[in-house]
Amino acid sequence: MQREQISVFDIFKIGIGPSSSHTLGPWRAAQQFIQTLSDQHILGQVVQVKILLYGSLAKTGKGHGTDIAILLGLSGDDPVTFDVDRIDNKIADINNQHRLNLGGSQPVGFVKDEDMIFLFNESLPFHPNAVTFQAFLNTGRAVSETFYSIGGGFVVKEGESKSAKAEVDLPFPIDKANDLLHWCIKTGLKVSDVVMENELAWRSEKETRDGILNIFRVIHECIYKGCHTKGNLPGGLNVARRADKLNKKLLSGAAYTDYPSWIKAIREGGNGFKYTLDWVSCFALAVNEENASFGRVVTAPTNGAAGVVPAVLQYLIVFCDGFSEDKIIRFICTASEIGSIFKKGATLSAAMGGCQAEIGVSSAMAAAALTECLGGSQRQVLMAAEIAMEHHLGLTCDPIGGLVQIPCIERNTMGAIKAITASQLALQTNPDNAKVSLDAVVKTMWQTALDMNSKYKETSDGGLAVNIPLSLPEC
Structure with a gap:
């Protein structure tokens, strides 16, 4: 059984406010979804995306900037380096132009009120902070992934139990x-x-x-x-x-x-x-x-x-x-x-x-x-x-x-x-x-x-x- 191994840099992460679980986590989840599409060489085939927000992410998502974080993550921007003074203008451009540039390279039409859905009365069993990304391809195929933002900017993809960080032999393993x-x-x-x-x-x-x-x-x-x-x-x-x-x-x-x-x-x-x-x-x-x-x-x-x-x-x-x-x-x-x-x-x-x-x-x-x-x-x-x-x-x-x-x-x-x-x-x-x-x-x-x-x-x-x-x- 794999032990959870947590580094200093897992607990202390550089990011953008206002919330690690509602902003940083969803941002990272969006980045991971784009990476999945890129790894499968289908990013260029995407013609539409939809985002489903569940539970706490739906109820307090707008106040916590979840919607903003996800759009920036899907755009290929990184919370560690993205200029915080550009956030308002970038989000305004996406909303005004009804266009989202996935991963910075694949433009798709995007109408926030239609393509980002807040499911206030639905919650997934694993964790209250859940988001599902759906990508629709020009081949008629659809790709969907669900992520859970479990606190502190940590993100778990549904179906994955292992940490993305490689397991190492720690000289002093600590759980308690x-x-x-x-x-x-x-x-x-x-x-x-x-x-x-x-x-x-x-x-x-x-x-x-x-x-x-x-x-x-x-x-x-x-x-x-x-x-x-x-x-x-x-x-x-x-x-x-x-x-x-x-x-x-x-x-x-x-x-x-x-x-x-x-x-x-x-x-x-x-x-x-x-x-x-x-x-x-x-x-x-x-x-x-x-x-x-x-x-x-x-x-x-x-x-x-x-x-x-x-x-x-x-x-x-x-x-x-x-x-x-x-x-x-x-x-x-x-x-x-x-x-x-x-x-x-x-x-x-x-x-x-x-x-x-x-x-x-x-x-x-x-x-x-x-x-x-x-x-x-x-x-x-x-x-x-x-x-x-x-x-x-x-x-x-x-x-x-x-x-x-x-x-x-x-x-x-x-x-x-x-x-x-x-x-x-x-x-x-x-x-x-x-x-x-x-x-x-x-x-x-x-x-x-x-x-x-x-x-x-x-x-x-x-x-x-x-x-x-x-x-x-x-x-």
Whole structure:
């Protein structure tokens, strides 16, 4: 039986907001479908395509940009490199011209209202996030494939059980937190060292380090841009951006020209509790305001929860003297392993588990990573992750208007603060006295997910989504 092998770069993916499961996943699925047509040498025979969206993808797809992502994916564009400033114009051209250029090379007629079908009342059994692509050829033949976006940008094609990533012999195979602790105790390695040793099974240490630093580059560029962008978020709720105003208020006119000098200016502004708390919130707001605006972000482990890990990492950099390549790499490696354990034992999909699967997991990842970088033991690292998730259990996903804005953006600030608190608690506690293990919390989270009413699983059928009039501002 094949074990699920998850790399740092599976948990942390560069993409475009606002949702990993509703935007990045469907985008990747569309790319895979085009690749299938190309591999079978029939792309040039396609005369029509239809897209069927099921379950959560149908109910909140437009608010999450699923329709936009699929059209860009079918057009052959890549979420890692596509210019986010070109999204509106490209989608407008497709809709106005009623033409879709499949894979960038095969033009077909396309009328969105007729060829993209939202099946609001139908759901496929494997996963609520399902999309079927149909291609009709000039020979009269039709080709159809169904994909499931299972959270965090991970995509599974119906009928395929194996991962697209080649299975390798990992020196430290890990399915549960107890496996990770076993290897740490046996070898004496830190959590991040165990992760790095496993990554060597796929690529060289330099490639891994360079890749992680590239992830960090996108993260800090996203934070910086979000802290310097004004206006309202798209989607119709007229939610005002707050990171820019908060950034200006906290800096009180301090001069800076780039990210490093900005860090210096923040440090020179103080380190009191309220000041630090405001900055952590500002960092998280910045990322998720960019995410809500179809900006470039990093799944951590999802887009809806993309601000938690970056905000806590930025806290480490600014307020804990963590601005070094080694600490940044250790932070991201540790966070990725915790995210991997949750994916294997539960889910990263809000459509399957509610927001505990997104904000809860991201808070656990950030808590563990911060604890590692502040000198915590391996047991304290796992304890921090457990504490953070324990206090997110049962968290629902009820986005107003199907948009990743209310309560999602503020919820990232809460997840970041809980992560820092969890880390501090773990660092001040003897983990030998802990009553709850990380594995027990993962198991509990999955059981809670199975018991949770579907209307609280990213459908906008319950909670705030049905109790707050769309005309009200975010509070």
